[in-house]
Amino acid sequence: MIQLKDVSLIDFTTIKIGGIAKFMVFPQNESEFLEAYKTHKNDNIFILGKGSNVLFGDYDGVIINTKYFNSIYVKEEKNKVFVKASSGTPLKDIIRIAIEKNLDNIYKLTGFPASVGGAIAMNAGAYNVDIFDFIKGVWYIEDKEIVYKKKEDIQYTYRHTEFENKPVLYGEFVFEKTNANIKGLVQEINQKRQSTQPLNTLTSGSTFKNPKNHYAGKLLEEAGLKGYRLKDIGFSPKHANFLVNYQNSTLEDVKNLLEYAKEKVFKAFNIILELSILTSYIIKR
Numbered sequence: 611m612i613q614l615k616d617v618s619l620i621d622f623t624t625i626k627i628g629g630i631a632k633f634m635v636f637p638q639n640e641s642e643f644l645e646a647y648k649t650h651k652n653d654n655i656f657i658l659g660k661g662s663n664v665l666f667g668d669y670d671g672v673i674i675n676t677k678y679f680n681s682i683y684v685k686e687e688k689n690k691v692f693v694k695a696s697s698g699t700p701l702k703d704i705i706r707i708a709i710e711k712n713l714d715n716i717y718k719l720t721g722f723p724a725s726v727g728g729a730i731a732m733n734a735g736a737y738n739v740d741i742f743d744f745i746k747g748v749w750y751i752e753d754k755e756i757v758y759k760k761k762e763d764i765q766y767t768y769r770h771t772e773f774e775n776k777p778v779l780y781g782e783f784v785f786e787k788t789n790a791n792i793k794g795l796v797q798e799i800n801q802k803r804q805s806t807q808p809l810n811t812l813t814s815g816s817t818f819k820n821p822k823n824h825y826a827g828k829l830l831e832e833a834g835l836k837g838y839r840l841k842d843i844g845f846s847p848k849h850a851n852f853l854v855n856y857q858n859s860t861l862e863d864v865k866n867l868l869e870y871a872k873e874k875v876f877k878a879f880n881i882i883l884e885l886s887i888l889t890s891y892i893i894k895r
């Protein structure tokens with residue numbers, strides 16, 4: 611198993627901000643994953659997928675990086691397609707299958723970076739479709755054992771699941787075939803994202819959660835924060851709820867910007883914004 615010491619986290623998040631992780635391991639199969647988990651159970655484990663929804667400073671623990679735990683199994687039965695994918699599989703591989711086999715709805719999750727494990731852990735979604743709409747069951751590690759749970763027994767809500775603190779090994783999905791032109795629909799969504807989100811920049815997922823009956827991006831925009839920049843970090847001029855790292859930003863700069871934004875929005879609307887992106891000053895272990 612590949613194991614690295616004192617790793618710069620800049621290379622492991624899409625926003626390219628990060629300090630040093632004490633230790634990072636890269637399991638390539640189920641037994642290596644389990645072994646890594648058992649070995650480091652008491653060492654502040656963090657499971658990392660594509661790093662598109664996390665912001666790190668230094669990390670004094672062990673990061674299990676799922677990048678090489680990447681396999682996908684597909685079975686067709688009449689108008690249904692069953693997929694079992696390991697947690698490091700890029701979500702875009704499932705979108706590719708959706709295009710090949712004309713699968714309904716899952717195509718709406720195109721255009722953002724995600725691993726299967728990261729998407730399951732936070733029930734990723736877009737355009738009123740969530741990854742849990744297609745889940746049949748999940749294999750994960752609990753008390754050093756591999757456990758399977760069927761969907762009915764899993765706790766999940768909007769962008770939140772019980773797997774946030776449990777390592778997901780595989781997702782089992784069931785998709786339905788359709789006659790729609792999925793390739794065309796994927797292209798449409800990609801174009802829409804391209805025009806509304808800062809896709810070709812160093813960015814991460816939505817910064818703040820949408821407060822009840824509001825959109826965080828709109829509140830930030832109305833508070834004058836769209837395009838606002840502090841040193842090398844700013845809110846995108848395309849979409850105020852996305853951070854952009856203009857080159858060499860640090861977690862400290864991000865913290866200052868986020869505090870400033872929260873204060874501005876609170877003063878303007880009496881609404882407290884809550885972070886959606888996971889930051890290591892919150893996940894301090």
Ligand SMILES: Cc1cc2nc3c(=O)[nH]c(=O)nc-3n(C[C@H](O)[C@H](O)[C@H](O)COP(=O)(O)OP(=O)(O)OC[C@H]3O[C@@H](n4cnc5c(N)ncnc54)[C@H](O)[C@@H]3O)c2cc1C
Nearest residue numbers: 659660661662663724725727728729731734735778814815
């Ligand atoms: C431009 C852009 C657009 C985006 N648009 C959307 C969107 O429309 N909808 C949306 O939902 N998200 C969006 N995101 C956010 C993000 O891409 C998704 O939430 C994605 O699912 C995160 O997956 P990841 O592999 O990058 O997870 P990471 O960022 O690596 O991790 C996120 C969380 O999942 C946990 N995790 C990762 N792998 C596992 C595992 N195997 N087992 C247990 N826990 C695990 C981590 O510990 C962490 O808590 C966007 C991001 C970007 C950069």
